[in-house]
Structures are given as structure tokens and as C-alpha cells.
Amino acid sequence: MTDALKSAMAHLALFEPGHVWLTGAGPGDPGLLTLHALKGLAEADVIVHDALVDPRVLALGRPGAAREFAGKRGGKPSPAQAEITRRLIALAREGKRVLRLKGGDPCMFGRGGEEALALARAGVPFRIIPGITSGLAALTMASIPATFRGVNRALILVTGQSGEEDAPFDWTALARTGEPIVLYMGLRNLDSIAAALIEGGLAPHTPAAVIASATLPAERILISPLDRVAAEATALGFESPAIIAIGEIVALRAELIALASRVPDLVA
Ligand SMILES: C[S@@+](CC[C@H](N)C(=O)[O-])C[C@H]1O[C@@H](n2cnc3c(N)ncnc32)[C@H](O)[C@@H]1O
Numbered sequence: 639m640t641d642a643l644k645s646a647m648a649h650l651a652l653f654e655p656g657h658v659w660l661t662g663a664g665p666g667d668p669g670l671l672t673l674h675a676l677k678g679l680a681e682a683d684v685i686v687h688d689a690l691v692d693p694r695v696l697a698l699g700r701p702g703a704a705r706e707f708a709g710k711r712g713g714k715p716s717p718a719q720a721e722i723t724r725r726l727i728a729l730a731r732e733g734k735r736v737l738r739l740k741g742g743d744p745c746m747f748g749r750g751g752e753e754a755l756a757l758a759r760a761g762v763p764f765r766i767i768p769g770i771t772s773g774l775a776a777l778t779m780a781s782i783p784a785t786f787r788g789v790n791r792a793l794i795l796v797t798g799q800s801g802e803e804d805a806p807f808d809w810t811a812l813a814r815t816g817e818p819i820v821l822y823m824g825l826r827n828l829d830s831i832a833a834a835l836i837e838g839g840l841a842p843h844t845p846a847a848v849i850a851s852a853t854l855p856a857e858r859i860l861i862s863p864l865d866r867v868a869a870e871a872t873a874l875g876f877e878s879p880a881i882i883a884i885g886e887i888v889a890l891r892a893e894l895i896a897l898a899s900r901v902p903d904l905v906a
Pocket residue numbers: 665666690740741742743744745746747748770771772773776821822823824849850851852853854878879880881
């Protein structure tokens with residue numbers, strides 16, 4: 639470790655007993671952790687983690703730290719959100735340094751906001767540590783630029799799943815913006831979402847990408863027109879977790895890869 643890196647690590651915030659760090663673990667590849675997350679892993683007394691936190695990231699935790707799973711496993715329902723926050727509050731009140739580790743960014747479709755609010759209401763000191771969200775990491779790793787001058791001026795990040803309490807979603811309005819769409823948790827409903835977007839005005843041949851297990855050894859990428867992407871993803875056995883990108887930014891991948899392949903080491 640260089641002196642500059644040691645100094646940067648030494649100047650990070652103290653992880654104090656009785657505090658909770660709501661921390662993003664990034665999309666999976668341990669190389670995409672932040673220094674804050676690494677410090678949290680190294681110093682936590684207990685790590686409360688979700689299913690999407692990669693085992694290689696968890697392995698970076700302090701050997702003596704307890705690890706508690708708080709997510710879906712083997713199709714069983716996940717613990718209720720209230721149960722998780724009660725547990726975080728109890729651990730903090732025991733004087734533990736609690737690392738609440740979530741895949742991607744904790745506040746991007748990750749209920750980080752809800753957990754922060756519950757901790758604040760209970761008077762438990764906490765900090766929120768951002769992580770690289772899978773929606774952006776997946777695109778960049780797949781050589782799909784999230785923005786590109788002359789192609790798009792905005793990017794829509796949206797979930798393909800809705801809770802019972804949610805009003806029906808207006809996919810037509812999204813399609814009308816003409817801006818590229820990055821869909822989280824969208825694989826299961828991709829067929830109906832693609833149909834709604836086409837109905838809303840997107841051309842059936844709009845390029846789409848499904849990026850499954852982004853940044854993980856099992857990463858898979860499918861590029862297909864919007865009107866066929868759901869059927870092809872099913873036929874090829876694509877599984878969650880997956881990010882779906884829809885829009886002309888996806889077409890830039892082919893050109894980038896073709897040119898980059900002439901430059902060794904530019905594209906992994
Ligand atoms: C509950 S959301 C959590 C999102 C997370 N907080 C984030 O910022 O990436 C779960 C969804 O994130 C996406 N996701 C998370 N990790 C992924 C990965 N490594 N590859 C592809 N998609 C991923 C998938 O759409 C998955 O269904």
C-alpha cells in the first residue's frame with residue numbers, strides 16, 4: 639500500500655461502536671468497492687447483508703465479525719423490512735459496529751432510505767455510504783455508455799416490479815421521452831414492459847441489452863431488438879439478477895467493441 643493510500647484510509651470517518659453504516663457493496667466485483675466500504679468491512683463487529691452481496695466481498699470482512707443474512711434465500715420470503723430494522727437497532731444498542739451491506743447503492747431500489755429513516759427515528763447514529771449501482775456498472779462493463787453526446791441527454795432508471803401499494807405505471811409516458819431506459823428487476827415482466835413501450839411509441843427494433851450477473855464471473859450479455867428481447871432472454875435461459883438497457887446507447891456497444899478489439903487491453 640502506498641503512503642498516499644494509507645493516509646487516505648486513515649482519514650476516513652471513524653467506525654464507532656453503536657453506529658450503523660448503511661453501505662453499498664457495488665454490483666459484485668470486489669474491485670468496485672469504495673474505500674469506505676472496505677474500511678467498514680475491516681472494522682465491523684457484525685455484517686448484516688443482502689442476498690446480492692457477493693461472497694468475495696463478504697470474505698473481506700474482519701475474520702471475527704459476525705455475519706447475518708437478511709434477504710431472500712431458496713425462494714423463501716425475505717424477512718419483513720420492520721424485522722431487519724429492529725435487528726439493526728438492537729445490534730447498535732448493544733454497542734456493536736454494524737455494517738448494513740447492500741448490493742449496488744443502498745438507496746437505489748435497495749430500501750436504504752427506509753432503513754435510514756427507521757434508524758434516525760430510533761435515535762441510532764448512522765451514515766450512508768454510496769455504492770456503484772448495478773444499473774450503471776452493468777452498462778459500463780458491457781461497453782454501453784450511459785450517456786453519449788448527440789445520442790441522449792437523460793437516462794431513466796426504473797424498476798420493472800411494483801409493490802401492491804403502487805399505482806399502475808405509465809410506460810407510455812417513459813417511451814414518449816425517447817430517452818434510454820435502464821430497467822432493474824425487469825426480467826420477469828420484460829415481455830409486457832417491452833410491449834407497453836412499443837405501444838407508447840418506441841420502435842420495435844430499438845436496441846435492447848440484457849446484462850445478467852454484471853461484473854460477476856457468471857456475467858452474460860444479450861443484445862436484441864426490443865420486440866424480441868424477452869423471448870430471446872427466456873430461450874437462452876437468462877436469469878436474475880439482470881439489468882436491461884433499452885435505447886440507441888445500446889447500439890454504440892458494437893462499434894466500441896469492434897474498434898477496441900484492435901487495441902489490446904482496452905476492453906476486458
Ligand atoms: C433490489 S434491486 C437492488 C439494486 C441495488 N441496490 C443497486 O443499486 O444495484 C435488485 C436488482 O438489481 C439489479 N442487480 C443487482 N446486482 C446486479 C448484477 N450484478 N447484475 C445485474 N443486475 C443486478 C437486478 O435488476 C436486480 O433484480
